Amino acid sequence: MVHEIGHVRGKVLVKPIRIGTRGSPLALAQAQMVAEALAANAMGETEIVVIRTTGDRVLDRPLSEIGGKGLFTKEIEEALLDGRIDCAVHSAKDLETVLPASLTIGAFLPREDVRDVFIGRDGARLAELPEGSLVGTASLRRQALVRRARPDLRVAVLRGNVQTRLAKLGAGECDGTLLALAGLKRLGNESVASEILDPRRFPPACGQGAIAVEIRRDDDRAVDALAPVNDLATEIALHAERGFLAALDGSCRTPIAALATVEHKSVSLMGLVASPDGERIEEITSRGAATEAAEMGYDAGRRLRARVGEDFFAGLV
Numbered sequence: 001m002v003h004e005i006g007h008v009r010g011k012v013l014v015k016p017i018r019i020g021t022r023g024s025p026l027a028l029a030q031a032q033m034v035a036e037a038l039a040a041n042a043m044g045e046t047e048i049v050v051i052r053t054t055g056d057r058v059l060d061r062p063l064s065e066i067g068g069k070g071l072f073t074k075e076i077e078e079a080l081l082d083g084r085i086d087c088a089v090h091s092a093k094d095l096e097t098v099l100p101a102s103l104t105i106g107a108f109l110p111r112e113d114v115r116d117v118f119i120g121r122d123g124a125r126l127a128e129l130p131e132g133s134l135v136g137t138a139s140l141r142r143q144a145l146v147r148r149a150r151p152d153l154r155v156a157v158l159r160g161n162v163q164t165r166l167a168k169l170g171a172g173e174c175d176g177t178l179l180a181l182a183g184l185k186r187l188g189n190e191s192v193a194s195e196i197l198d199p200r201r202f203p204p205a206c207g208q209g210a211i212a213v214e215i216r217r218d219d220d221r222a223v224d225a226l227a228p229v230n231d232l233a234t235e236i237a238l239h240a241e242r243g244f245l246a247a248l249d250g251s252c253r254t255p256i257a258a259l260a261t262v263e264h265k266s267v268s269l270m271g272l273v274a275s276p277d278g279e280r281i282e283e284i285t286s287r288g289a290a291t292e293a294a295e296m297g298y299d300a301g302r303r304l305r306a307r308v309g310e311d312f313f314a315g316l317v
């Protein structure tokens, strides 16, 4: 579908699809992937529009303290609602479980590797760090999982984009950190990883490795442009993981992990909640029809919530 905005000497001018994104190198790489996917489907011109978010500005406190992951998406969603951009590219991991009513996900790109990596100073693996070493990560999930694996280590908040965190590690602010392999791959620097962590011991965050493209529900041009770009298996897995997250919390204050995989017409989920000290970790596995992925995930989250009890969540601040 072509939306004309005018004619100049007989030539049709077509408005480019404006792709909104954060300005970090990873965000820009992801926006570029969306632009390329749209170009491959001959959807005409695209334009990348960089938007600064609160999450990019406030770097000295954990997300859970400054208001959760919505801080990476709020300003971008406002630009989308105002019509300053036509679609917004997000790491699915950073997206709230409930979107503003007039927005929807137009496409998920095919998912990258979902695993976390450990990056130790001088190439040390997690098991090799000397007792008392400092692991820096802002993720409550990673903090809890590191504490379970190595109760003798110290953990501290380490924030910033991927490059900033690697620079802080290089400068000796900590002895090791964890990052998503997906992000490193997209930046072309996965070689910094000391080891890829086993997802059974270090399950990823909901949505890790997936890129979501958000659009206005009523924007037919964006709906049509993004539909052919969508990866169905990724969408189904994300419905299961986001359903699980929605039942449990979604506020960023509880360490939560979930990983769904799709085979044929069914979807399997493994999910986990942890106490921040990593001392109590409860896991659940579930399976259901791909067509009911969100319900299956939500139900697994509810059952896990009932098992750990409301006190488990009340105790977390």
Ligand SMILES: NCc1[nH]cc(CCC(=O)O)c1CC(=O)O
Pocket: 091, 092, 093, 094, 162, 178, 179, 180, 181, 182, 183, 207, 208, 209, 210, 211
């Ligand atoms: N919260 C930051 C964030 N959001 C998405 C990714 C990685 C890319 C992805 O998961 O798709 C990262 C960095 C990291 O956790 O290492």
